[in-house]
Amino acid sequence: MKVGIIMGSKSDLETMKKASSVLDEFKIPYEMIIASAHRTPEAVKSFVERLEEEGAIAFIAGAGAAAHLPGVVASFTTLPVIGIPLNATALKGIDSLLAIVQMPSGMPVATMAVDGAKNAALFVVQIGAAFNKNIKAQYKAYRQDMADKVLADNDALQASLQGE
Template sequence: MKVGVIMGSDSDLPVMQKALDVFAEFGVECEVILASAHRTPDAVKEFAEGAEARGIDCIIAGAGMAAHLAGVVAAFTPLPVIGVPLAGGSLKGMDALLATVQMPSGMPVATVAINGAGNGALLALQILAVGNAALRAKYKAYRKHMSDQVAAKNLKLQEQLKKS
């Protein structure tokens, strides 16, 4: 299993690091590249066209402002592409969100929330887990752990409310 992570600028790394952390937690290999749909389109095309041959199973693309990166990547690969619109500029990520989510018919890009790189990684894991029982079990355990944390916090809250 291998995921491609592409971002349009080095300033995107703090947000996209959340995805890299999720992949590290689950033991999923990543190929990470910085390439811009507008400033280095040939590099984006080369990355996307060769991704399948390099063993990549899914791609996450994070970009802000005009945010055409995920769509350009999707145009050059049959692999699933997840767009992470990044906050920035005068529109604070709304432009990136709309540019990422409003793809033309026949060219889907899954899109997560503005700055939602962690959820983008989790969506990629769900896609990969379809054909990997071990990863699916890890993901189920992750979800159970989250559920247990919420239940424990609720118990603590109920105890505090009784004391009030």
Template sequence: MKVGLVLGSDSDIPVMKKAFDLFNEFGVECEVLLASAHRTPAEVREFASTAQDRGLSCIIAGAGMAAHLPGVIASYTTLPVIGVPLESGSLKGMDALLAIVQMPSGMPVATMAINGAKNAALFAIQIGAVSDPELAAKYKAYREKMTRQVMEKNDKLQQMLKTSDAVKTKLNNAAGQVLQAFKK
């Protein structure tokens, strides 16, 4: 599987790096482009319109504010496009979220949460796993590992609560004994 990852600005790198890191973890090839829908439209068009020819199976595009990048990319390709609204400006990413989620009919863009680059990568992996059994097995193992981690945290919490309850009981018993001693 090969995925495209497009960043609208170098300020997007810290958030979008989460997707890139996950692709590395899964062994998914990732083609990265830093380009703007407004400042470098020819580069965006070239990247998106030739993406399928280069073997990409989907494209993730992160954008803030007006967030035109995912929609512009979708207009130049029939590949699935996943938009990541990025927190920026005075609206803290709400403007980007609404811009991406409100694509016009016929130009779908899957929309993740604000700064949801990790989920975008996982969604891209799910898309690839449909036709790649090896990737599907890796994704299944990833999910199982997540489940184990949550259950281990729950076990620790339950132990802590039991210990806390035992301590409370001992303290209550001791307090009761002290009160009984004062009553005599």
């Protein structure tokens, strides 16, 4: 099982590292590259085809501005593609969000929030959990830990309110 992470520019790296951090946490192997839908389409195609042959389960593609990269990735694979609209222009990522979410019929790309790389990786974790019991157990524990933290924060709030 492997995941492909692709971004169109070096300036996207800090946001995309949020996806790789989650995959590291769940011990899901990935490969990350910089390749442009417009400037290096053959590199995009080669990456997607190679990872699909190597057993990839999904691709995470981050793109700003015109945000064609997730759709181009989807054109080269039948595997799930998760698009991350990136805040790369004066429009604060709204242009990217609209470009990715408006994929043509028959070419779906799951779309996360602007700069939502963490959720993109968690979506991949959910895909992996559908057929891997270990990942499913890890993800359940991850979600329980989040819930426990919220409950602990509320307990602390309630204690502080009673002390006032």
